[in-house]
Amino acid sequence: MLRYTLKRALSLGLSLVVASLVIFFVIEVVPGDPASFMLGLNAQPDTIAALRSELGLDVSKLERYLVWVGGMLQGDFGTSYTYSTPVTEMIGDRIWVSLPLALYALTLSTLIAFPAGIYAASRRGKPGDMAVMGATQLGIAVPNFWFAMMLVLIFAINLRWFSAGGFAGWDKGAAAAMKSLTLPAIALALPQSAILARVMRSALLDVLGEDFMRTARAKGLTRRQALMRHGLRNAMIPVLTIIGMQFSFLLAGAIIIEQVFFLPGLGRLIFQSISARDLIVVESVVMLLVFLVILVTFLVDLAYAAVDPRLRSRT
Amino acid sequence: MSLLSVQNLSLSIGPLPILKDVTFSIAPGEILAVTGESGSGKSMTALAVMQLLPDSAQTTGHIMLRDEELTAQSEKSLCAMRGNCIGMVFQEPMTALNPLHTIGQQVVETIRMHAVMPKAEAEAQAAAMLTRVGLPQDRFPLSRYPHELSGGQRQRVVIAMAIARRPRLLIADEPTTALDVTTQAKILDLLKDLVAEYDMGLLMITHDLAVVADMADRIVVMRKGEVVEQGDTKHLLANMQHPYTKALFKASGHQVDLPSAKDGTPAILSVRDAVRDYALPRTQLFAPRAYHRAVKGVSFDIHHGERVGLVGESGCGKSTLTRAILGLEPLQDGSITAFGAPVGPDMPATSRIKTQVVFQDPYSSFNPRHRVACILTEPFHLVDTPPTGDALTQVISDVLTDVGLQPSDSQKYIHEFSGGQRQRIAIARALITKPELIIFDEAVSALDVSIRAQILDLIAELSRRHNLAYLFISHDLSVVRSVTDRVLVMQNGEIVEQGETEKVFTAPQHPYTQALINAAPVLPDLAALTSQTETSHDSA
Numbered sequence: 001m002l003r004y005t006l007k008r009a010l011s012l013g014l015s016l017v018v019a020s021l022v023i024f025f026v027i028e029v030v031p032g033d034p035a036s037f038m039l040g041l042n043a044q045p046d047t048i049a050a051l052r053s054e055l056g057l058d059v060s061k062l063e064r065y066l067v068w069v070g071g072m073l074q075g076d077f078g079t080s081y082t083y084s085t086p087v088t089e090m091i092g093d094r095i096w097v098s099l100p101l102a103l104y105a106l107t108l109s110t111l112i113a114f115p116a117g118i119y120a121a122s123r124r125g126k127p128g129d130m131a132v133m134g135a136t137q138l139g140i141a142v143p144n145f146w147f148a149m150m151l152v153l154i155f156a157i158n159l160r161w162f163s164a165g166g167f168a169g170w171d172k173g174a175a176a177a178m179k180s181l182t183l184p185a186i187a188l189a190l191p192q193s194a195i196l197a198r199v200m201r202s203a204l205l206d207v208l209g210e211d212f213m214r215t216a217r218a219k220g221l222t223r224r225q226a227l228m229r230h231g232l233r234n235a236m237i238p239v240l241t242i243i244g245m246q247f248s249f250l251l252a253g254a255i256i257i258e259q260v261f262f263l264p265g266l267g268r269l270i271f272q273s274i275s276a277r278d279l280i281v282v283e284s285v286v287m288l289l290v291f292l293v294i295l296v297t298f299l300v301d302l303a304y305a306a307v308d309p310r311l312r313s314r315t
Numbered sequence: 316m317s318l319l320s321v322q323n324l325s326l327s328i329g330p331l332p333i334l335k336d337v338t339f340s341i342a343p344g345e346i347l348a349v350t351g352e353s354g355s356g357k358s359m360t361a362l363a364v365m366q367l368l369p370d371s372a373q374t375t376g377h378i379m380l381r382d383e384e385l386t387a388q389s390e391k392s393l394c395a396m397r398g399n400c401i402g403m404v405f406q407e408p409m410t411a412l413n414p415l416h417t418i419g420q421q422v423v424e425t426i427r428m429h430a431v432m433p434k435a436e437a438e439a440q441a442a443a444m445l446t447r448v449g450l451p452q453d454r455f456p457l458s459r460y461p462h463e464l465s466g467g468q469r470q471r472v473v474i475a476m477a478i479a480r481r482p483r484l485l486i487a488d489e490p491t492t493a494l495d496v497t498t499q500a501k502i503l504d505l506l507k508d509l510v511a512e513y514d515m516g517l518l519m520i521t522h523d524l525a526v527v528a529d530m531a532d533r534i535v536v537m538r539k540g541e542v543v544e545q546g547d548t549k550h551l552l553a554n555m556q557h558p559y560t561k562a563l564f565k566a567s568g569h570q571v572d573l574p575s576a577k578d579g580t581p582a583i584l585s586v587r588d589a590v591r592d593y594a595l596p597r598t599q600l601f602a603p604r605a606y607h608r609a610v611k612g613v614s615f616d617i618h619h620g621e622r623v624g625l626v627g628e629s630g631c632g633k634s635t636l637t638r639a640i641l642g643l644e645p646l647q648d649g650s651i652t653a654f655g656a657p658v659g660p661d662m663p664a665t666s667r668i669k670t671q672v673v674f675q676d677p678y679s680s681f682n683p684r685h686r687v688a689c690i691l692t693e694p695f696h697l698v699d700t701p702p703t704g705d706a707l708t709q710v711i712s713d714v715l716t717d718v719g720l721q722p723s724d725s726q727k728y729i730h731e732f733s734g735g736q737r738q739r740i741a742i743a744r745a746l747i748t749k750p751e752l753i754i755f756d757e758a759v760s761a762l763d764v765s766i767r768a769q770i771l772d773l774i775a776e777l778s779r780r781h782n783l784a785y786l787f788i789s790h791d792l793s794v795v796r797s798v799t800d801r802v803l804v805m806q807n808g809e810i811v812e813q814g815e816t817e818k819v820f821t822a823p824q825h826p827y828t829q830a831l832i833n834a835a836p837v838l839p840d841l842a843a844l845t846s847q848t849e850t851s852h853d854s855a
Contacts, residue, residue, distance in 0.1 A: 211410040217367055218405075219425045219476060220398035222390070229424075230413050308415060309460045 001305060001312050008301045012294055019290045020072075024065050027283055033057075035081075037277040055081055068283065077284040082276045087284045090269060095288075097167055098258075098265040101181050101188070102250035108189035109196055109246065116193070117200025122227055124205060132197065139194025148187035148260045155183060165262040184261045188254060192246050199242045203235035210234070236307050244300035248293040318343045318516040319364065319484050324376035326356075326363060326540075333359050334540045336376070341516040343483065346507070348519045348531035348548075352563070352763040356540040357520045361486050364518065365403055366393050380484065399429040402477030406489035408469035412461040418445070418472045419457020425479045444475045448505060466629075467498035474505065481513055488520045495628035495790065500834040503530055522763070524567040525793075525836035528552060536560045552839060562765065568838045569768035569797065573622065574779040576800040580619035583752055583784060584640065584670075588649035589613045591635050609635040611808040612649065617752065617784050624795035624816060625788045626831070627805035633788050636805070637756055640786070641672055653752070664697045671745035675757035677737035681729045687740060688725035691715075694748045710747065717780075718743045719773060735766035739773065746777070753785045759794060771798055792835045796820050804828045 035051040036043060052058050056067070071078055077087035120132040156164035162183050168176040207213065208231060216226040255267030266285055273281035305311045317340040326334040334356045341347045349357045362368050364378055366385055378385040380400060388396070397403075405411045412421060422441035423434070430437075442452050448471040461469055470490065477485060487506060491499035507530065510517045521527055527534055528548065535545040536559065544557040555561045591610035610632045617623050627633050638644045640651060642658040651658040656666050671694065674680045681690055688711055695701035702710050712722030718739040729737060738758065745753050755774070759767045775798060777783055789795050795802060795816070802819050804812040804827065812825040823829045 211405060211407050212413040214367065215403075215405060215411045215473070215476070216413070218365060218397055218403040220394050220396070220428045221424075222394050230416075233415050234413070309417075310414060310462050313460075313463070 004305055004312060005302065008298055012298045015294050016291060019294070020069055020287060021065075023283055023286050023290065024068065025061075027279055028061060033277075068280075072284070072287065077288075078280040080273075080278055080281050082273075082278045082281075087281050090281065091266070091285060091288060094264055094266050094269050096170060097181075097263055098251060098254065098267070100177070101185060101254060101263070101265065102247060104178070104181055104185040105188035105192065105250050105254075106243070106247050108185055109193040110243065112189065112193035113196035113200055116197040118204065118227070118232070120197070120201040121204035121208065122224070124208075129201075132201075136194035136197050139191050140198075142191070144187050144191050145256045145260055147190050148184065148257055151183045151187055152260070165260070167263050181263075184254070184257050184263060187260075188250055188257055192250070196239070196242055196246065200235065200239055203238045204231055207231045207234045233307060237304060240300050240303050240307070244296050247296050248289075251292055252289045317341060318345075318381065319518065320377070320379045321360070321364070322377040322379070324360070324363060324374065324378060326359060326368070326372055326374045328369060328372050332540060333372075334363070337537075337540075337542055339535050339542065339545055341484070341518055343516055344510060344514045346510055346517045346519060346530055346532045347535065348521060348527040348533070349535045349537060350521055350524060350527050350563075351537035352522060352765065354539065355537040357522075357537055358488055359540075360537070361403070361488050361518065361520050364484075364486060365397060365401060367397075395429065398425050398477075398482070399480045400482050401484045401486065402480070402482040404470070404473050404477050404485065404487040404490045406492055408466050408473055408493060411473050412469055414461055416460075417457060418450075418455070418459050418461060418464070421472065422457075422475050422479055425476050429480050441475070441479065444479050445472070448472075448475045448478075448509075449501075450475070465498075467494055467502060470494065470498075470502055471505070474502075474509070478509060478513065478515075482515065484516045484518065485510070486518045486520075489522070490519070491526065492521070492523070496792070496836075497628065497830055497834040499526075499836075503836075506530075523836065524564060524764070525838045528839045529836045536563065564838070566765040566768040568793070569764075569771060571771045571775040571797045573775050573798060573800075576622070577620055580621065582616040582618050583654055584617040584786075585652045586616070586636075586640065586649070587614050587651070589636070589639060589646050589651060590648035591632075591639055591644065592647045593635075609808055610639065613805075613808070613810050614649075615803055615810065615813060617786060619751065619784060620778075620782045621784045621801065622778060622799045623784075623786050624799035624802040625786060625805060626790065626792060626795050626802060628790065628831075631805045632808040633805055634756070635808075637672075637754055637786075637788060640754065641670065642667065665699065668694070668697050668748045669750050670752045670754070671748065671750040672754040672756060673738070673741045673745050673758045675760050677734050677741060677761060680741060681737065683729055685729070686725065687715075687727055687729065690729070690740065691725070691744050691747055694744065697748065714743045714747050717746060717777065733766075734762055735769060738762060738766075738770055742770075742773065742777070746781075749781075751782075751784060753783060755785055755787045755789075757789055758787075760789065760791065767794070774798060792820070792832065793837070804831070 033048075033052075035048050035055060035057060039048055039051060049058070056064065068078065075088060077091065079085065080087055080090060083090070116132050116136070120129045123129045152164050155161045163180060166180065168180045170177045204227070208227070213226055213230055216230045217223070221229065252267065254265060255271055257263070258265040258267045266289070270282060270285045272278075273285065320340040322338050324334055324337040325332070337356070337360060339347065339349075349360060351357050359368070363374060364385070366388070368374070374386060376386070380396070385393070385396075412418070419438060419441055422444060423437045426432070426437045426440055427434075438457060442457060445455060445457070446452060450468060450471050455464070455468070461472070464472065485506075490506065491502050494502060503526065506517060506519075509515065519530065531548050533546060534548050534551050536543050536557070538559050544551065544555070544560045551560075552564075555564065589610055590608065590612055592606040592608050595605040595607055613636060615623075625633055625636070635644075639646055640653075640658065642651075642660060642662045645660050653666070654669050656662065658666075691711055691714060692701070692707065701707070711725050715722050715724055720736065720739055720743070724732075729740070732740065741758070759770050762770060771794065774785070778785065787795060787799055799816045802813065802816045803810050804819070804825065806827045812819060812823065812828045819828065820832065823832055
């Protein structure tokens with residue numbers, strides 16, 4: 001198990017190095033010089049050159065890469081070109097919106113998907129299964145911003161239970177903050193839970209056909225006991241894979257939902273920075289997201305090993 | 316009173332009738348074998364007794380365990396009965412256990428499912444049961460996982476689970492079909508001992524008549540969902556009444572009419588000190604890579620027109636050697652030459668023409684989207700100038716006729732054929748380039764006995780007609796004995812004995828060969844049995 005963990009950790013480190021190289025050089029190739037963008041169309045060449053040197057853009061690419069990576073390792077993501085504030089600070093404010101939102105949505109999605117998937121699998125081909133499958137089909141087909149608008153219409157405008165947008169902030173207390181994240185989290189969770197429920201159902205159905213499920217029934221377990229004791233854990237590998245992918249998506253892909261609910265999250269930050277050619281912010285936020293995604297993959301790998309003893313003994 | 320009595324059991328799934336009027340009974344301490352070919356309804360009979368049938372199954376008739384009618388029980392009382400009064404052992408030990416639970420957890424589960432007791436007590440019972448089936452705690456603690464055990468050991472765990480509650484009836488569905496002969500013999504002995512020790516009834520489902528004759532007190536022969544004949548083993552074997560029973564036994568002990576071997580023909584395949592290593596996964600980053608030696612310096616020849624058998628248990632290196640002979644994998648040492656040219660992955664395509672292969676599984680070795688004509692002509696990729704037009708049509712119809720099929724079959728798809736016909740197509744595909752050597756890799760192992768007899772006859776006939784040499788690889792000793800002139804016995808990557816087939820089988824020299832031959836179940840000599848019962852009748 002230790003060897004397995006170390007191996008996964010090594011691959012995590014290598015992935016991060018490769019990702020940082022790719023991010024840095026891809027963004028370097030993108031046209032648009034931040035200095036000339038900031039100074040506008042009528043700027044003098046020598047003013048631009050002065051600004052470039054002030055921003056640290058006049059040294060070699062390799063040097064800039066090393067400075068960037070070295071800074072990140074010490075928790076310094078550089079200074080935003082446009083706002084002249086440390087990027088660390090900008091990310092710090094927003095990640096406390098995005099990360100809880102992603103976790104909230106993922107929890108909701110799992111809470112909906114697990115029972116729905118298990119129910120559908122245990123009633124395969126019967127009306128209950130068809131109803132769940134129909135609902136998930138709808139959940140996948142309808143875009144999440146439409147759900148968002150419907151939720152705002154019903155719960156914010158008509159019932160007035162929630163505010164229609166904005167973030168209360170953690171300084172107003174956890175309850176208030178979570179309340180303002182509730183509608184966005186539901187809007188994000190619905191399509192994800194539809195996908196997850198379908199994966200859960202088909203993974204369970206695959207397991208139900210296995211020989212050891214018949215063995216379990218021959219021992220005297222009821223259908224339900226066999227499903228819960230022997231089926232569920234064996235179905236977890238594909239389900240864990242999807243949960244890992246969904247977390248990554250929820251973290252970075254919440255941009256439209258953040259827009260609908262006026263949430264100051266990472267998605268909005270990255271969108272604004274791209275429009276302003278604020279390269280250092282784009283690079284840093286993307287790198288942070290990549291780090292989180294790779295970290296989640298690492299955790300999912302560890303979860304596989306926790307579920308399956310065959311992975312533990314294989315080195 | 317009988318322990319289990321099945322009366323007029325009929326079963327259908329949707330409109331499809333599966334069982335018709337099946338009647339038999341088992342007494343305590345008795346072994347009843349239900350036998351028949353695939354599709355005869357043997358396994359469905361077993362599942363019907365367990366009441367684990369598919370939801371759409373409709374049954375009529377009675378299944379009585381002592382004085383309880385199983386067909387009338389609620390699901391709840393059936394659950395209380397399964398694993399407690401009736402235990403079941405399945406065919407595939409590799410998949411019958413949950414890979415994520417330890418063997419201890421799985422045996423304990425059966426015990427605590429039916430009895431309220433502290434965990435420690437259940438674990439002590441499980442440990443005792445595992446020890447009883449031959450898995451002592453010092454070597455196989457409860458904390459072992461299934462993937463850490465071999466097939467035979469896993470089957471012992473399945474048996475321990477099935478008998479943990481000392482059920483009155485044990486059902487074993489093809490319990491040794493997936494195992495090697497020496498392991499099979501041990502598992503059969505274990506089952507026999509357990510039946511005697513616990514005075515259980517054993518309902519054993521098997522297609523292997525040699526096992527049946529060896530194990531069973533009574534036999535039920537089934538065909539297409541009906542019982543065609545049943546009775547006391549010795550009596551039934553001596554006085555077979557139904558033509559199907561007779562045909563089944565005849566096919567099981569089928570002797571092929573092999574043309575006599577010619578001496579002094581030149582060697583077409585020479586294997587010299589062949590060594591094949593597989594790299595093991597790295598355990599440490601910078602340590603030198605470890606290797607597993609699957610074939611350890613094997614040498615033999617196959618002469619023109621000679622029929623050679625290769626026997627050995629799973630993992631002995633048979634398949635590895637086959638892949639090397641076909642030039643699919645490189646050797647690490649030694650050499651293989653076929654028809655005067657070296658064999659290896661880099662050999663020119665044209666050198667592959669004279670050696671062809673037939674695989675085991677007639678269901679998965681064809682592309683289902685290709686017509687038969689397309690499948691058959693695939694080896695022509697090896698030929699510089701393949702036949703075209705009318706010549707091609709002629710070649711295809713010749714080769715189909717050769718294997719006993721119709722020329723018109725060339726336009727059909729593979730799903731339109733039965734298992735036996737598919738194996739004929741596989742042979743036709745091997746024959747189309749007019750090879751001089753064919754490798755049969757377990758080519759008849761997946762077939763029913765009557766189909767197997769036909770395919771063996773076909774192989775003998777083709778060998779006569781085309782003067783074919785072949786290497787016949789099989790775990791089934793009786794088949795190898797009937798279709799080969801010479802036999803190689805392989806163990807742990809080495810050929811431990813080789814010689815004329817009859818000599819090796821009648822007077823095996825190497826201890827491993829002796830063990831193999833002793834372990835292999837043999838059909839009783841029917842003629843001897845008949846005269847035996849006649850004399851006993853006369854004296855009475």
